[in-house]
Amino acid sequence: MTLTEGHLLEIGQSSASARFDALATLFDPMTLRHIEDFGIGLGWRCWEVGAGGRSLVPWLAKKVGPTGKVVATDVDTSWVTTLARPPIEVRVHDVAAQEPPGERFDLVHARLVLSHVPDPERALRSMIKALRPGGRLLVEETDLGLQPLVCPDECGPEEQLANRLRKGMGRLLAGRGIDVAHGRRLPRLLREFGLRRVEAGTHFPMATPACAALESVTIERLRDQLIAAGYASERAIDRHLANIAVGTMDLAAVPMVSAWGRKP
Structure with missing residues (x-):
């Protein structure tokens, strides 16, 4: 995955790990x-595109078995490097700038990638x-x-x-080009780019510990930017985080839209 320059969500390892864990719990x-x-x-x-987290790649590997292959790519593969053993292959790759890391995949999956790349x-x-003919994109x-x-x-x-x-937060992200x-x-784009049997669905998790964890880490990560842009005060953010903790x-x-289709 290639993030836009100065992407708001660039963070440290511990915070990133907490975010990956919450996203996995909510959406896996x-x-x-x-x-x-x-x-x-x-x-x-x-092909797992933007394999920043560690949860999906091992599951795919178990499903495809020793005769299959899982290519996990990202511009930062530090999170998945330890998984690099057959049938998993880990590659540093920029999906928005480089040719695909192979062809004739049965499945290509990308989550939270397209909205963060420049193209x-x-x-x-x-x-x-x-994709191979008949292959699926999700x-x-x-x-x-x-x-x-x-x-x-x-x-x-x-x-x-x-x-x-x-x-x-929404205004801040939009103002930075996200x-x-x-x-x-997504459904329209998949059809316009030639996929068939396109479908989509939306998942909207609410009132779970993972929702609270994701909200806390997101607000903490955006604290300085929200204050600098005049969307929040230090006191308001501290109060909100305390309210979450209660x-x-x-x-x-935020609702997650899943769209999928098949290559002719």
Whole structure:
């Protein structure tokens, strides 16, 4: 995955690990269910694009077995380097600037990649190019515009503060060139780029410990930028983080759109 220069979510290792863990808890079950529905099995060739986390690659490797192959790529592979043993191959790769790391894949999957690369259409075309005829592409992106509140049930001052900060986060990301509404366009893009049998679905987790963990790490990571842009004060952020720690708010993650299709 290639991140835009000065990407807001560049963080330290411990914070990144907490974010990866929360994302895996919230969204892996949905992703794995889709891939299972594709019929993944022994001998499949898979390309995991932007393999920043460690959760999906081992699962794919177990599914494809010793006769299959899982190519895991990212511009920073430090998170998955220890997984590099057959059938897993780890490569440093820029999906938006380089040719695919192979061809005739049965499955290509990318989560939270397209909205963060400088040329998402080129990246998408690269993924499709890498598929064999009949191969499946699964791409997943959040869409803040589909549900812009972190507390849909805005029942008190704690929830109101949370929603003000979420709106500020959306403005901040959009102002830095990050597409916060990319998810809704995925089905159309897959059709326009030639895939068939395109479908999509949206997952909207709410009121779980992982939602709270993801909200805490995201706000902490964006603290300085939110304050500098005038969207929040130090005191407001500290109060919001304390409110999360109490555990009485029903927090929601940003909706994740999954779209998939088959190469003719």
